[in-house]
Amino acid sequence: MAGTSRCGPGPGLGLWLAIWTLVLTTSVHASFLGTLLFGKDTLEPVREAIRQTEHMRSQVYGWYHHNATEAANFSVTPDPAELYTLLPATYSGRSLVTPDGAYYRDIEGYYKGSWSGWDMSTVANRSLAIDSRLNRTAAERLATNAPPQYLDDVEREKLVQDRGAFDWLTVDPGHMDLHLQEEHLLKGNVSLVTGSLSFSVPKSEKSTDFSLEGLHYIPTGSIFLHAMGDEAVNGTDVRTVLGMVPRANNATANATVAAIDKAFQLRIDMLERIIASGSYDAPDASSTGVVATHNCSLHVYAQLRSAGAYDEVQVSINALEREMAVSTGISTIAPPALQLSMLAYSPECRFVASAKEVTGLLQSRVWKKAVRYALMYMVVVLVQTWLLVQQMEATTTPSGLGKLSDKTFLAQSVLDAYSCLVHLSVGVALDNETTVPLIACAFMSGMCFMAFGYRYTITIYRTHMDAAPTPAPTPAPATPAPAPSTATAPGSEGQPIPVDAAGATATQPQPAAVETPEERTARRRGRAIFGVGFFLMMVAFFPLVTVAILLPIVYSFWVPQIWRNVERGTRKAILTRCVVGTTLARLFVPLYVLLCPANVLMAEPSAWGYVLGAYVVVQMLVLLGQDVLGPHFFLRAAWVPEHAAAGWEYHPAVGGVDAEQGGGAEYGDCAICLAEIEDRAKPTRRPSGVATSWWPFGRRDGSYGYDRVAEAEEFEVDEEATTRRDEEKQESGWAWMARFKPDVGAAGALRRRRMDVMVAPCQHAFHTECLERWLTIKNECPSCRSMLPPV
DSSP states (O other): OTTOOOOSOOTHHHHHHHHHHHHHHHHHTSOHHHHHHHSSOTTHHHHHHHHHHHHHHHHHHHHHTTOHHHHTTOOOOOOOGGGGGGSSSOOTTOOTTSOOSOOOSOOOEEEEEEEEEEEOSBHHHHHHHHHHTSOHHHHHHHOOOOOOOBOTTOOHHHHHHHHTTSOTTOSSOEEEEEEEEEEEEETTTEEEEEEEEEEEOTTOSOEEEEEEEEEEETTTTEEEEEEEETTOSSOOOGGGGGGTSOSSOHHHHHHHHHHHHHHHHHHHHHHHHHHHHTOOOOOOHHHHOOOOSOOOOEEEEEEEOOOSOHHHHHHHHHHHHHHHHSOOOOOOOOOOOEEEEEEEEETTTTEEEEEEEEEEEEHHHHHHHHHHHHHHHHHHHHHHHHHHHHHHHHOOSHHHHHTSOHHHHHHHHHHHHHHHHHHHHHHHHHOSTTHHHHHHHHHHHHHIIIIIIHHHHHHHHHHHHHHSOOOOOOOOOOOOOOOOEEEEOTTOTTOEEEEOTHHHHHTSOOOOOOOOHHHHHHHHHHHHHHHHHHHHHHHHHOHHHHHHHHHHHHTTTTHHHHHHHHHHTOOOOSOHHHHHHHHHHHTHHHHHHHHOTTOTTOOOOOTHHHHHHHHHHHHHHHHHHHHHHOTTTTSOGGGSOHHHHTSOOSSOOHHHHHHHTTTTOOOOBOTTTOOBSOOSSOSOSSOTTSSOOOTTSSOTTSOOOOSOGGGGGGOOOOHHHHHHHHHHHHHTTOHHHHHHOSOSHHHHHHHHHHHTEEEOTTSOEEEHHHHHHHHTTOSBOTTTOOBOOOO
């Protein structure tokens, strides 16, 4: 109605209320209003953790100042006194904050060593461990066959249950990995140490892992840690160190309590930062429900090895650490060895794990080693790519590509792709100074894969498909014209009744269906899709099994080329420098990881590195041997494929050539280089020292004997000179070749002359080097243009 006005809130009021509510909720960060609007308060576990930390902090303060009210039920239980004689250092009555040697101040890094277990649950075993000082040889002499007598406070059934199935008492040394991270609390005196500890036993793939938390006393290199299993419900507690550190020294006790108080403050600050962020993702209950395999906690005592006297060496070590942290180019001492000895005692499981020689690598040095590794790997990939480009340029024609095996380069492409993924994943995960070099390595491997290896493989594959003979379609059988059949009707003699021929036509057999090229392509594509899907599934669900199966296969990359040479009767498909260089480049990473004792992964040297290296080198030698001795030199005659054995022999026997040439006709000139194939006046075509070849597979003087092969029977041999050469070979260690190689004396001379000349099926002769280069371009005779079989 005109002239009337509506009173009350306009439509914008509700919008303003909604915006104000959202701003208020955001500003208070999960306050009561936010909980009311959005559900459960996700930050409540963080607030509860702060309250628990404050309570533990007050308990330590009350215990240290003998205030029973603040200490509440908190108490400190020291380890057995008998254990002190086995510790890696003497701590009783000693100040741990007074320097007694030169040590690294920052011990953050990775450590590895060997460990062995000792039983402390029986009277005899505990005495044996203490009396022998954890020496196996002495323990075997002191051992008795008395029945075990457990300590008074040990329950055998519970002890077995707590230890679980892991072999804590292994006699054979097991492997131990230790990772330490450090947070300096009292600068120059005490720091907080966290990290992880892993034990493994020989002849078993199982290992057990622990989380660590404790204190590092910098002036004396003493480390005290509390370890809890990763699957345990309760986490580590830095207060456990109070029962491990000696109490007799007031300076040590004051520094310990002050460091623990600072550690609690650091935890509170971290939790408050989480609350300030306004969000916290609580762990999923299903992910924390891991079944515990044991109930053993550890009290870890570790002692660093001193690098020398404090007054003489400590200043140099401090300068070294500053230079490793921020490189300025100053001259420093050689880094002293980072070593420690360790003993771990389990109060629940009553055993001792001892590791006397633990070597470490500072994290700063690990990153620098990773950078150096990345630079070396980039150089290797550049060389590898350059060799691949050389091979691609040498095989630009279908005849050259037809000699190659696509599976050889497919396996190498898989190696490049896998290397790209590994370097990229590690570089992104680390997120430190090694990230850029590792990503650069991934980029180089990816370029070698995508831009060169993969495309070259596809080119070879398409060349093979184009050269493959297409099966002729099966002609449909001719259907005979149906003859008009006649029948005699009953009751009428001589009256033929015509019968329809449709029935006869329907009974003729149908021609077999012919598979078209499109159907074959679709079938191959389907198999390829299935194979890729199966491979990706195996990588996702069984990565270790897939890698263990895949690596031996992809490192057999020369085997397909060897087989193709055998099958086709060809040789020199790949350049010699590419074969040798690619082999060495591909072996760089596995040999570095498996054989280098100071590799960046800190992996233990393994004899499998020698096995893998020998396996790949044998492949290389066989492939090179095919180039020199023929594609079937390592096979018995009965094992050579029939179609390969029926190929043309470009280096026929001397007798056969004599018969074909009419008893010693000359070859004349090479139609490719237009130079003489033979020269009676000059037994060598080239001066000495030019284009030398490797003896015993060629001439030692660097010349090429292009003399007529037909006259090789008249070749005169100095028997005395031959005998002298044989004796010299025996003295120099080459006698074994004389027993297996035919290149000794007259037979060797004949063979070398044969290999210098190639005779085509059309009876035209050429220099071997000339015709082999010609056949990489076209498979026809340079003289008569007739088709030539592959070499």
